[in-house]
Amino acid sequence: DIVMTQSPDSLAVSLGERATINCKSSQSVLYSSNNKNYLAWYQQKPGQPPKLLIYWASFRESGVPDRFSGSGSGTDFTLTISSLQAEDVAVYYCQQYYSTPYSFGQGTKLEIK
Amino acid sequence: QVQLLESGPGLVKPSQTLSLTCTVSGGSISSEGHYWSWIRQHPGKGLEWIGYIYYSGSTHYNPSLKSRVTISLDTSKSQFSLKLNSVTAADTAVYYCARDIPYSSAFDIWGQGTMVTVSS
Numbered sequence: 730d731i732v733m734t735q736s737p738d739s740l741a742v743s744l745g746e747r748a749t750i751n752c753k754s755s756q757s758v759l760y761s762s763n764n765k766n767y768l769a770w771y772q773q774k775p776g777q778p779p780k781l782l783i784y785w786a787s788f789r790e791s792g793v794p795d796r797f798s799g800s801g802s803g804t805d806f807t808l809t810i811s812s813l814q815a816e817d818v819a820v821y822y823c824q825q826y827y828s829t830p831y832s833f834g835q836g837t838k839l840e841i842k
Numbered sequence: 843q844v845q846l847l848e849s850g851p852g853l854v855k856p857s858q859t860l861s862l863t864c865t866v867s868g869g870s871i872s873s874e875g876h877y878w879s880w881i882r883q884h885p886g887k888g889l890e891w892i893g894y895i896y897y898s899g900s901t902h903y904n905p906s907l908k909s910r911v912t913i914s915l916d917t918s919k920s921q922f923s924l925k926l927n928s929v930t931a932a933d934t935a936v937y938y939c940a941r942d943i944p945y946s947s948a949f950d951i952w953g954q955g956t957m958v959t960v961s962s
Contacts, residue, residue, distance in 0.1 A: 730905075769948035778938055778955050779889065784948035822889060826947035830904040831879075833889040 731755050731825050735834035741842040748810040750837045752823035757803045760827065767827035770799055770808045772819045773836075779822060783808065815841065844869035846939050846953035854933075854960050860926040864939030864953055871920045872897040875944030880913060880924045882935040883955070890935075894947075895922055929960045 732755040742748040758767045766786035771779035781790045783799035786806055796811040810817055818841060823834040850862035864878070871878065880892040893903035895913045903911045912925040926933060936957050940949040 767946070769946075771949075778940075778952035779949070780952075781943075781948055781950045784943060784946060784950075790950065824889075824948070826942075829891075829902055830906070831891040831947055833891075835888050 730830055731758065731828060731832055733823055733825055733832050733834040735821075735823060735837045737837060738835070739838040739840065741840045742810075742813045743842045744815065745812050746842075748813050748817070748839055750808045750821050750823075750839070752801075752806045752808070752834050754804045754806075754825055754827075758825045758827035759803050766802050766806070767825055768799075768801070768806050769824045769826065770797075771822045771824065772817075773822065774819045782821075810839075813839075813841070844941060844951050846941065846951055848937060848939050848953045848956040850937075850956060850958070852957055852959060854929055854958060855962050856930055856960055857928055860924070860929050860933060860937075860958055860960070862924045862937055862939075862956060862958070863921050864923070866920045866922075866941075871915070871922065872917055873944075877942050877947060878913075878915070878922045879940045879942065879947075879949065881938045881940055881949070883938070884932075884935045892924065892926075892937075894942075931960050934958065934960045 734753045736751045768786040770783040773779040787799045798809050820836045845867045847865045854860045877894040879894040895901045915922045936955040938955045939953045941951040943950050
């Protein structure tokens with residue numbers, strides 16, 4: 730099974746500043762035949778289901794603000810929020826869908842400093 | 843716009859079977875390329891993928907739960923269901939149904955989730 734590990738567990742960033750969340754997989758999630766990374770990012774606010782932000786490691790889901798971006802390849806990935814807004818306070822999860830059982834990171838709680 | 847809605851008992855006794863249904867509206871459950879999953883979240887914890895079903899009826903389960911899980915499909919009702927037997931307190935969680943983006947398993951549509959408590 731692929732284990733997903735996020736860092737940090739929590740993060741406090743000032744409004745308008747950059748927030749960076751890291752995700753590491755225990756094995757590569759890059760599929761060589763199509764050169765795609767099978768990695769997604771989600772945002773979850775209290776009492777709500779997760780919301781898909783990024784898939785294929787860097788493709789922004791429709792309607793997601795462009796301040797959210799994903800990068801990385803292989804085993805190391807990053808979610809960046811370029812200019813933190815108050816509504817971005819949430820828990821963020823990465824997920825690999827390279828192989829079953831699909832697995833999620835433990836989550837990173839993002840707060841305002 | 844596709845929407846998913848979970849339904850089922852909020853309280854299940856230990857050793858009994860947890861049964862939930864996800865109703866799909868605004869789109870076809872038989873759409874090629876979409877897999878329909880169940881995912882759970884223990885209170886205050888992370889997310890655990892339980893398994894999926896395809897419109898053909900093929901299924902795949904998380905090995906950690908495989909011996910206790912069955913996911914089925916009723917295309918006539920546009921529903922898919924989860925059964926988890928021999929439940930314990932460790933199965934207390936919010937259960938979500940979700941749909942993935944075609945030919946990936948990034949989950950773009952989620953139900954609101956339903957809290958299931960296992961307690962006598």
